[in-house]
Amino acid sequence: MDTKKKSSFSGSIGFVLSAAGSAVGVGNIWRFPYLAAKDGGGLFLIIYLLLVLTFGFTLLTTDVAIGRKTKQNALKAFGVINRKWKFLGYLTFLVPALIMTYYSVIGGWVTKYIVTYLTARGADAARDGYFTAFITSKVSPIFFMLAFLAATAFIVYRGVEKGIEKFSKIIMPGLIFMIVGIALFSLTLKYTDADGVIRTGLQGLGVYIIPNLDGITGKRFLEILLDAMSQLFFSLSVSMGIMITYGSYVKKDVDLNRSLSQIEFFDTGVAFLAGMMIIPAVFVFSGTEGMASGPSLMFVSLPKVFDAMGRAGSLIGLVFFIMVAFAALTSCISIMETLVANCMELFHTSRQKMSLIIGLIFAGAAAVICMGYNLLYFELPLPNGQTAQLLDLMDYISNSFLMPFISLLTCIFVGWVIGPSWIDEEMELNGTVFKRKKMYAFMIRYVTPVMMTVLFLQSAGIFTVIRGLFG
Known part of the structure; x- marks a missing residue:
């Protein structure tokens, strides 16, 4: 049996929408607005945009170019380039394996809330x-x-062009339409609290987009910078093998320069609209105190906001959670596809068989994560000072520890072992011009490794440990 995967996207649009679908996930919706509200509104937006155009572009370009040039998934791509760096492929493979244990759990939560609003029980939520x-x-x-995992596995089962690409072409336009619609509706909101204070959606928009420099010190600025940097991992799906896998499906006649710019635009645009959708609405009904992080924002704060909207709230709540389900599903598909594609080559078996096997394995793993809130509940102190149960632990290991570490190693590998020109050749295929070539070389060799080291030490809690040791 020929174990080499010949699947591919039909063209540039299929690749861009699929990659953007992977990038646009739950992190954009429950993490980006919270960070923007916490980190100076427009100040965070400016910093994040600059990082997307520099660090984000560097990491995204590296992953996609490695995938297309080697035509291999993350598990084998690094070993094909340099056998001594084969271990990096295995490290990268660990990230989607860990994320897959809990992403479908979150998808299940979203599905539950869709059913809640469909059955007119928004007040209960x-x-x-x-x-x-x-x-x-x-x-x-x-x-x-x-239920959520079954939908994911079915789309991956159908393959790249007939499953992932076809689904993304239908869902992504609908997702963007819903986000824009809710965002515009949020701006029309108006509420008078018990003290007679009137708050409007446009005031909330000001809180979101106007830079707030109050209390900004050098230390605080660094914190905001690191928050924005960590958000890049959530947003762009870099350093987890996904974009290497998707890059391996991109045909050689596709202009990567244009496609990567379109992915940047889609992902950053959706993240910005997510903030525009959520921050004004929460501000109107709860003030700035209502902005929480993570599940608390989406499953606790926002249902209260929808309930406060009156009759329109039930419909808005339903549309919102359908939109979140689309975002979660496109991301979960990319995570599962990475695992399936790697295991197809590793175990020399078909996509259909491996989709079923991976689906069953992670159904069991995700069930264990679900039990982490009841039968298997525990609280584990983490090096960064936080406490975690099973889902938080998997998230910490994958996002806070492995992803910055893998990014650091990848920058060293590309910048100093094979050289940036290796990437340049792929970006300039078919006579296209790599317009950001000089910036890419400088970033991959000097700036990004330093920032990845700082982010790794910070997110892994090393700084907290050091402060504890030395008082």
Whole structure:
């Protein structure tokens, strides 16, 4: 049997929408708005945009170019280039394997809320304790997780062009349409609190986009910079093998320069619209105090906002969670595709068989993660000072530890072992001009490794440990 994968995207649009679908995930919706609200509004937006155009472009270009030039998945790509660096492929493979254990769990939570709003029980979702009661129950979270995972596995089962690309071409325009619609609606909101204070969506927009420099010191600026940098990993799907895998499906006649710019635009645009959708709405009904991070924002704060909207809130809530489900599904598909594609070559078997096997394995793993909120509940102190249960632990290892570390090693490998010209050749295929060639070489060799080292030490909690040792 020929184990080499010949699947490919039909063209540039299929690649861009699929890659953008991978990049646009739950992190854009529950993490980006929170960071923007916490880190000076427009100041964070400016810093994030500059990082996307420099660091993000560097990491994204590296992954996609490696994938297309080697025509290999992450597991083998680094070893094909240099056998001594084969280990980096295995490290990269670990990231989607860890993320897959819990991403479908979050997808199941979103699916549950879709059903809640479909059955006209939005007021129940706004009650204190509703979300906690759901995730701590023993059966319901597993049921909804399996439904979400089954949809993911079915699309991956169908393949690259007929499954992933076809789904992305349908879903991504719809996703963007819904985000724009809710964002515009948020700007029309108006609310008078018990003290007679009037808050409007346009005021909330000001909180979001106007730079707030109050209390900005050198240390605080560095914190904002590192927050924006860590968000890049959530947003662009870099350093987890996904973009290497998707790059291996890109045909040689596709202009990578243009495609990568379009992915940057899509991902950054959706992240910005997510903030424009959420921050004004939360500000109107809860003020700046209502902006929480992570699941608390999406499953606790926002249902209260939708309930406060009155009759329109139920419809807006339903559309919102369908939109989130689309974002979660496109990301989960890319994670599972990376695992399936690697294992197809590793075990010399078909896509259909491996999709079923991977689906079953991670159904079991995700069920264990679900039980981390009831039967297997524990609290583990992390090096960064936070406490974690099973889902948080998997997220910490993959996103806070492995991804910055893999990015650092990748920069060293490309910048100093094979050289930036190796990437330049792929970017300039078919006579296209790599317009950001000089910037890329400087970033990959000097700037990005330093920043990845700082981010790794910070996100892995090394700085916290050092401060604890030396008082």
